[in-house]
Every structure is written in C-alpha cells, then in structure tokens.
Amino acid sequence: MSEGRPRRAFVTGATGFLGKHLVEQLLDQGWQVTALHRRDSDRSFYGERVITWVEGSLQDQASLAAAIPMEVDRVFHVAANTSIWAREAEVQRRINVEGTRNLLAAALTRRARRLVHVSTWSVYDLHRPEIDEATPQTGGSSWIGYVRTKWQAEQAVKTAAERGLDAVIVNPAHILGRYDPGTWSRMFLMVDQGRLPGIPPGSGSFAHAAAVASAIIAAGDRGRRGQNYLLGGADHSFHEVIAEIGFRLGAKVPSRVLPAAALRAAARLQALKARFTGERPELTPEGAEMVCHRTRIASTRAIDELGYRPAPLYYMLADCHTWLKTAGLLR
Amino acid sequence: MRRQEHVDRALRAEAYKGLQLAVVLRALACVVITGYLVWEIGFARAVPILTMLLVLMALGLVQLALRTPERDQAWLAALFAAVDGAVIVGGVLAAGHFDTIALPPPMRLGFDTVLFLAGFIALSSLGNAPAVVIWSGVTMSACWLAGWIWVGLQPGVVIGAMPHSQQLVSRDEIIAALTNPWMVLPPVPLRQIEGLLLITAITATAAYRARRMVRRQAEADRARLNLSRYFSPTVVEDLSGMDDPFGEARQLSVAVLFADLVGFTRATAGHDPHQVITLVREVQRGLARAVFACGGTLDKFLGDGLMASFGTPRPTGHxxxxxxxxxxxxxxxxxxxxxxRERRGEAPILLSIGLHFGPVTLGNIGDENRIEYTVVGETVNVASRLEKLTREHHAALIASDAFVxxxxxxxxxxxxxxxxxVRLPDQTIRGLDAPLGLWQIAR
Structure with a gap:
C-alpha cells in the first residue's frame, strides 16, 4: 500500500462533526488531505495542521472539478445538510442530491481512484425491528426531507458506480462523540438546563464518531466496490441514553417516557409556532418521528470486513461530555 | 406457549430416534430371518420371501428419509404401518404362489407368520405414539383377516364350523378338521387376531407411558435450564438452535461480574419485610436487565446482589x-x-461491583436435586473478592488489571x-500469590 509517496484524499464536510474525526485520523495516518470549504466555514479547529484548503461549493461543479486533485486516491464525501426541519428542504435537496451528483461527476472527470460516500442508516426501512444491508431501502418515499435526499444521493452514487466510478457506501447510525456541535450533544445541554420535558419513546443504535471515521477509511481500503456498510453500534432506548447523561452530569432527569402521539403532537405545535416566528423549533415533526422508532442495526458486515469496532454507550457519551466541557459549551 | 413448543420438540425428537431404532431393528430381523430361511429351505425356494423382506427393509428406509425430526408426521407413520401389513400378508401369500412346491392355500398363512406381524406392532411402539400403535395393530389385523378371507375364497378350500357352535363333535372330527390342509377353521384366524389386538393394547399402553416420561423429562429440562432467565434474548435464540449447548464442561476465558448492595440491611432496617423484598426485586430486576442488555449471562442472584458472566456460553471477543x-x-x-429515593427522603442504596477476566470452567454442577449451569474457578473467587474490596477503597467498582x-x-x-x-496501587488478594494490579471507579 505504501508506494513511497503519501496517499492523497479529498474530503467534503471537513469542518463538520464527522469530517473533523475523519480528517484528524487521515492526518495522523500521514495522508495528504485536500479539503473543500465554503467561504464562511470556520476552519480554526485544525489550527496549524497541514491541509490543502480549497474554497468551493458542492453546488458549483466547476469549483469541485478544480478542487479535486487529478487521480486522487480517495474522495470522502462526508458533507451533507442534516437538517430535519422542513423549512430547509430546498437547500437540503440542492446540497444532498445535486451536490452529490456534482461531486460524482467531478470525481469521474478527475479520475478519482475511489469514492467513499457517507450515507445514513435511515435510508433503510425504519419500520423493521432490525436492519442489515439486505433490508430494502425505502427512504425514497419518506416524508422526511433528510431521509429522502440522502436516499436520492445514495442512488446517484450507485448510478455513478455503474458508469465506472469505484464507490463504496457507509450507512452510520446515530453518531455520538466529541466535536458534535448540536446533534445529540444538545441532549447534554437540555438535561443540564433541566429543559427536557420527557423521554422519547423509541430506541436507537448509536455509533462512536471516531469508530465511524475509522470505518470510513477502512471502507476506502478494504470495502467491496458498490457495497453498503451499515455502521450500527450500541442499541439503547433513549431512556437509557438520557439516564446516562443525567448520571454524568449528576443532574436529575425525567423518568417519564412520553407517548409517541404526545411527542408528535408537541412537534406539530412547535412547527406551527415556527411558521409564525421563523425561529428554528427545538423539536420538529421530523425529529419527533426519528426518536419514536425502535430499529436495531446489524453491523456484522462492517465488523467482519472493515474491522469496525462499536463502542459502548457510556464511552461515547463520556467522549462527548469531556469535549463539551473543554470547548466551554458546558460548565 | 414456548414451553409447549419445547416439549413438542422433545417429543418429536424422541419419536424420530424411535423410528431410527425401529428401522435398524427391522433390518436386523430381516437379516436373521433371511439366514434362517436360506438354511431351512435353500436359497432358490426362499427367493420370494427374501424379496418381501427386502421390500420391508426398503420401506423402513423410505420412511426414515421422508420423516424429519422437526415435524410431527404421525400420518406418515400410520400410512407406512398399513403398507407394512399389506406387504407382509400379501408377500407371504404371493411367496406361496411362486413356491416350487405348491401347498394348499390355508397352509400359506401357517408357519406362525402371525408372530411376525406381532413383531411389527411392537416395533411401532418405539415412536412413543399410542395412536400410531393402535392404528398399526388394527391395520395389521385387518390385513391378516383379509389374507384369510382370500384364502377361504380359493378353489378347493373348505370352511370349517364356526366358533361357539354348540353341536357336539367327536374327537376324531376335530383332529380331522385340524389336520385337513384344505380346511379353514374360522376360530384359528379369529384367535390370532384377538392375540394381535391384545398385543396392540399392551404395546400402546407402553408407548403412552414412554411418551409421558419423555414429556415429563422435557418439562423438567425446561424448568432446569429456563434459558431466558439466565441468558440474554440473543443468546437464547442462539442456544435453542443447538443440539446440546450444555453438554460438556469447558474451559473458557470470560469476564466475571459481582454486584452487591452496600448498606442495604442498614437502609432497610425496621422496614416492612414486604417492602424490603419488593425493593430487592426491583433492584435485581434492574441489574439483571443491564446484564442482558449487554449480552451477559446471569449466573445467579446472591442475597441482594448477583453474579454474571460475559463470554458464556460462547466467546464474543468483547x-x-x-x-x-x-x-x-x-x-x-x-x-x-x-x-x-432521595425525593422520598429515603437513604440511598449503594452498589459495589467487582470485575475480573480470566479462565473459568463452565458446566453443570450440583446434585440431582439442584443443578446449576455456572462458571467456577479462581477467576470467580477473585472477582468476588474485588467486589468486597470496594468497601476498603470506598469505590463503586474495582476491576483487575487483567480485566483492563x-x-x-x-x-x-x-x-x-x-x-x-483509575489505577490503584497493586494489592495482595487472599488466595493469590502475587499482588494484583487494580483499577477503580470512585463513588
């Protein structure tokens, strides 16, 4: 594998939660990283670390073609709009679907050796008690914009793969860990401030950001062309997640599990309110839907083929908690 | 529901084993009879009967191939019992037809062939299904009767006096009838059928008792290894697919967890015993749930705590x-x-945990009254001592260096x-020669 020269990677989403983990590990392993950034991205995280930054946008194919080094070893497509608020649907579609199509076209033009696409577990049929790679992907008909656009993006990758692009897809579960600016880390803040009204009824599979990043690199090295790799992890009810957060913070947490109907209704109300105020609601109907499911994820393929190592829940939350404190986001 | 399934499965497995045995015994019987016949009447004359015996052996094998231990196929057993009966009776009659020495038809059903039928009825009992035995007995008897009726209809055959005929007959008349090879005396086949049915009833009773015994045994096994009480659901699923997961004692490297409540007796002193038990149950349920959620095996509840192992019954790598x-x-x-508890103004209950990793022996221990599927060995003792050691260090958890x-x-x-x-200084543990490296999670 070592051909004397460092391997080169092109990364989208380098300033995001998962992207930071990925780029950090790539740099530690001696990769030469070229990263796409938007004009307004905050790149201070990387300090003095050596990264070739290229300003551009997923929505501008010309900027992508200029940014991707010729015959780059890997393109890691991590960037996505993860919003679960219907108000942002159009932007989301442009970034997730058209952005991915633009990137795929650019990768083909620049003869990228391999592309790893970061998708999501939620493109699979969420109504199953357990999903694996053989489960049908029903995300295309979802009313949740994030799920639908990520499904369309994955389809685009599969089409490009048929046209000769060497591509591998990873489908991570809920991601926990440090550098989380406000996905699950929001739970810490809500518990800390006593703002959590109750516990969502569902359960989820939680993956450690660092382990997911390692699996993404491994998918580039050892993943089979055109395959999906589900990256699940610790299966826990949200009750357990919140109890663990409360335990870490020494804070009282509600013990009441909200009925799904109540949660959905509350989310509808908040969305209605947001329509008038224009402020982003704390709980959206899409968000409520995602925490009412009870889907376990079988990560056997990733464990066997990529050496994926899921971490226990407390460990991921400890990682997140320590970072929140270091970053001054939590006392 | 699940218990019934387990018992049914055991019954089916036993029935299948019985069938296997019956097929072997049938083959053995056929071999013995073949040897005897060849010795008695020579190979050439024995060919027709040998053909019938071969067909019977083949029928046994076909039945074995068609049946599976997974499904209850009593109808197949019944079908084959009827075919067996027809083959034996038909075969014996046909053999007489092809014999180089033509004997009068009534003699063809002589030579105590009826005992052979009785043997087949007895064989059917190995399936532990009384209904199949009864069916087999009735069909064999019917075939036997049909055979006699066919014989009675042959030209030259004379039907003798009916049974219970009150007319007085002389001794010479009886001898003449019994020794007349062309005469069928109805009391003879009727008595034979009576005998077959008696044997059927006795054998069916034996099959019923055997079935009940298997059922009881299966229920007892089920109670003893009430899987879901000790293993996480995924492990139970895994184990129920295995033939004998608890067979032999094995050496394994596992993680052993001891958990115990500290100051529980003090916290509940003077409380209503009913409340105390309710609380212990609530706590233990919570602890057990944690064990199962993480794929562990609940080894046993100990007073107000418990012992669990991870990596049993098979290693996981984590x-x-x-x-x-x-x-x-x-x-x-x-x-x-x-x-x-705090909200209610009650004293907190503290939990202390000991963790160790190392080799253990896994197997069934105990006497016939109480059997436990458990792990034993030095690793278990050390884990228990680590749990006790938490008191000394005011720690919530102490783990050995081997564990970490x-x-x-x-x-x-x-x-x-x-x-x-957090690392603690090494410490000498009773029962271990060298000091042990320790780690703790503080209270």
Whole structure:
C-alpha cells in the first residue's frame, strides 16, 4: 500500500462533526488531505495542521472539478445538510442530491481512484425491528426531507458506480462523540438546563464518531466496490441514553417516557409556532418521528470486513461530555 | 406457549430416534430371518420371501428419509404401518404362489407368520405414539383377516364350523378338521387376531407411558435450564438452535461480574419485610436487565446482589467491554433509583461491583436435586473478592488489571479515562500469590 509517496484524499464536510474525526485520523495516518470549504466555514479547529484548503461549493461543479486533485486516491464525501426541519428542504435537496451528483461527476472527470460516500442508516426501512444491508431501502418515499435526499444521493452514487466510478457506501447510525456541535450533544445541554420535558419513546443504535471515521477509511481500503456498510453500534432506548447523561452530569432527569402521539403532537405545535416566528423549533415533526422508532442495526458486515469496532454507550457519551466541557459549551 | 413448543420438540425428537431404532431393528430381523430361511429351505425356494423382506427393509428406509425430526408426521407413520401389513400378508401369500412346491392355500398363512406381524406392532411402539400403535395393530389385523378371507375364497378350500357352535363333535372330527390342509377353521384366524389386538393394547399402553416420561423429562429440562432467565434474548435464540449447548464442561476465558448492595440491611432496617423484598426485586430486576442488555449471562442472584458472566456460553471477543458497559448501566440505574429515593427522603442504596477476566470452567454442577449451569474457578473467587474490596477503597467498582488489559485489547474502548477507571496501587488478594494490579471507579 505504501508506494513511497503519501496517499492523497479529498474530503467534503471537513469542518463538520464527522469530517473533523475523519480528517484528524487521515492526518495522523500521514495522508495528504485536500479539503473543500465554503467561504464562511470556520476552519480554526485544525489550527496549524497541514491541509490543502480549497474554497468551493458542492453546488458549483466547476469549483469541485478544480478542487479535486487529478487521480486522487480517495474522495470522502462526508458533507451533507442534516437538517430535519422542513423549512430547509430546498437547500437540503440542492446540497444532498445535486451536490452529490456534482461531486460524482467531478470525481469521474478527475479520475478519482475511489469514492467513499457517507450515507445514513435511515435510508433503510425504519419500520423493521432490525436492519442489515439486505433490508430494502425505502427512504425514497419518506416524508422526511433528510431521509429522502440522502436516499436520492445514495442512488446517484450507485448510478455513478455503474458508469465506472469505484464507490463504496457507509450507512452510520446515530453518531455520538466529541466535536458534535448540536446533534445529540444538545441532549447534554437540555438535561443540564433541566429543559427536557420527557423521554422519547423509541430506541436507537448509536455509533462512536471516531469508530465511524475509522470505518470510513477502512471502507476506502478494504470495502467491496458498490457495497453498503451499515455502521450500527450500541442499541439503547433513549431512556437509557438520557439516564446516562443525567448520571454524568449528576443532574436529575425525567423518568417519564412520553407517548409517541404526545411527542408528535408537541412537534406539530412547535412547527406551527415556527411558521409564525421563523425561529428554528427545538423539536420538529421530523425529529419527533426519528426518536419514536425502535430499529436495531446489524453491523456484522462492517465488523467482519472493515474491522469496525462499536463502542459502548457510556464511552461515547463520556467522549462527548469531556469535549463539551473543554470547548466551554458546558460548565 | 414456548414451553409447549419445547416439549413438542422433545417429543418429536424422541419419536424420530424411535423410528431410527425401529428401522435398524427391522433390518436386523430381516437379516436373521433371511439366514434362517436360506438354511431351512435353500436359497432358490426362499427367493420370494427374501424379496418381501427386502421390500420391508426398503420401506423402513423410505420412511426414515421422508420423516424429519422437526415435524410431527404421525400420518406418515400410520400410512407406512398399513403398507407394512399389506406387504407382509400379501408377500407371504404371493411367496406361496411362486413356491416350487405348491401347498394348499390355508397352509400359506401357517408357519406362525402371525408372530411376525406381532413383531411389527411392537416395533411401532418405539415412536412413543399410542395412536400410531393402535392404528398399526388394527391395520395389521385387518390385513391378516383379509389374507384369510382370500384364502377361504380359493378353489378347493373348505370352511370349517364356526366358533361357539354348540353341536357336539367327536374327537376324531376335530383332529380331522385340524389336520385337513384344505380346511379353514374360522376360530384359528379369529384367535390370532384377538392375540394381535391384545398385543396392540399392551404395546400402546407402553408407548403412552414412554411418551409421558419423555414429556415429563422435557418439562423438567425446561424448568432446569429456563434459558431466558439466565441468558440474554440473543443468546437464547442462539442456544435453542443447538443440539446440546450444555453438554460438556469447558474451559473458557470470560469476564466475571459481582454486584452487591452496600448498606442495604442498614437502609432497610425496621422496614416492612414486604417492602424490603419488593425493593430487592426491583433492584435485581434492574441489574439483571443491564446484564442482558449487554449480552451477559446471569449466573445467579446472591442475597441482594448477583453474579454474571460475559463470554458464556460462547466467546464474543468483547467480553470485558460488555461487562464494563453492564457495570456502568447498573451504576446509572442505581443513581436514578436513588434520585427517586432521595425525593422520598429515603437513604440511598449503594452498589459495589467487582470485575475480573480470566479462565473459568463452565458446566453443570450440583446434585440431582439442584443443578446449576455456572462458571467456577479462581477467576470467580477473585472477582468476588474485588467486589468486597470496594468497601476498603470506598469505590463503586474495582476491576483487575487483567480485566483492563483485556478491555484495551478488545479495542472498542481506546481512552481509559473516558471509562472513569483509575489505577490503584497493586494489592495482595487472599488466595493469590502475587499482588494484583487494580483499577477503580470512585463513588
């Protein structure tokens, strides 16, 4: 594998939660990283670390073609709009679907050796008690914009793969860990401030950001062309997640599990309110839907083929908690 | 429902084993009879009967091939019993037809062939299904009767006096009738059929008793290894697919967890015993749930605590990671229980945990009255002592260095500080020669 020269990677989403983990590990392993950034991205995280930054946008194919080094070893497509608020649907579609199509076209033009696409577990049929790679992907008909656009993006990758692009897809579960600016880390803040009204009824599979990043690199090295790799992890009810957060913070947490109907209704109300105020609601109907499911994820393929190592829940939350404190986001 | 399934499965398995045995015995019987016949009447004359015996052996094998231990196929057993009867009776009659020495038809059903039928009825009892035995007895008797009726209809055959005929006959008349090879005396086949049915009834009773015994045994097994009480659901699923998961004692490297409540007696002194038991149950249920959620095996409840093992009945490659995850969620569960207790103004209940990793022997121990599927060995004793040691250090959890080394080797946890584990000075543990490296999670 070592051909004397460092391997080169092109990364989208380098300033995001998962992207930071990925780029950090790539740099530690001696990769030469070229990263796409938007004009307004905050790149201070990387300090003095050596990264070739290229300003551009997923929505501008010309900027992508200029940014991707010729015959780059890997393109890691991590960037996505993860919003679960219907108000942002159009932007989301442009970034997730058209952005991915633009990137795929650019990768083909620049003869990228391999592309790893970061998708999501939620493109699979969420109504199953357990999903694996053989489960049908029903995300295309979802009313949740994030799920639908990520499904369309994955389809685009599969089409490009048929046209000769060497591509591998990873489908991570809920991601926990440090550098989380406000996905699950929001739970810490809500518990800390006593703002959590109750516990969502569902359960989820939680993956450690660092382990997911390692699996993404491994998918580039050892993943089979055109395959999906589900990256699940610790299966826990949200009750357990919140109890663990409360335990870490020494804070009282509600013990009441909200009925799904109540949660959905509350989310509808908040969305209605947001329509008038224009402020982003704390709980959206899409968000409520995602925490009412009870889907376990079988990560056997990733464990066997990529050496994926899921971490226990407390460990991921400890990682997140320590970072929140270091970053001054939590006392 | 599940218990019934388990018992049914055991019954089917026994029935299948019985069938296998019956096929073997049938083949043996056929071989013995072949040898005897060849010796008695020579190969050439024995060919027709030998053909019939071969067909019978083949029928046994076909039945074995068609039946599976997974499904209850009594109808197949019944069908084959009827075919067997027809083949024996038809075969004996046909053999007489092809014999180089033509004997009068009534003699063809002589030579105590009826005993052979009785043997087949007895064989059918090995399936432990009384209904199949009765069916087999009735069909064999019917075939036998049909055989006699056919014989009676042959030209030259004379039907003798009916039974219970009150007319007086002389001794010479009886001898003449019995020794007349062309005469069929109805009392003879009727008495034979009566005998067959008696044997059927006795054999069916034996089959019924055997079935009941298998059922009881299966229920007892089920109660003894009430799987779901000790294993996590995934393991139960895994185990129920195996033939004999608890067979032999094995050596395994596992993580052992001891959890115990500290100051429980003091916290509940003077309380209503009913409330105390309810609380112990509530706590133990929570602890057991943590064990199962992390794929562990609940070895036993101990007073107000419990012992669990990870990596039993088979290794997972992440035994220490799972054990620590279970320990952590136990601590979380206790913390939230204590929050509620605090709200009610009650004293908190503290949990202490000991964790060790090492070789154990896994197997069934105990006497015939009480059998436990458990792990034994030095590792278990050390884990228990580590749990006791928490009192000395005012720690919530103490783990051995062997455990933490294993945890690191499993590579699911990279940063030990995130686990909350802190190194303690080495300490001598009773029963161990060298001092043991220790780690703790503080209260």
């Amino acid at each position: 035994e220490a990671t799972d054990a620590l995850a279970a320990a952590r969620s136990m601590l979380v569960a206790m913390a939230s229980l204590n929050q509620d 080394r294993r945890l690191s080797a499993e590579a699911q946890v990279h940063d030990l500080t995130a686990t909350g584990l």
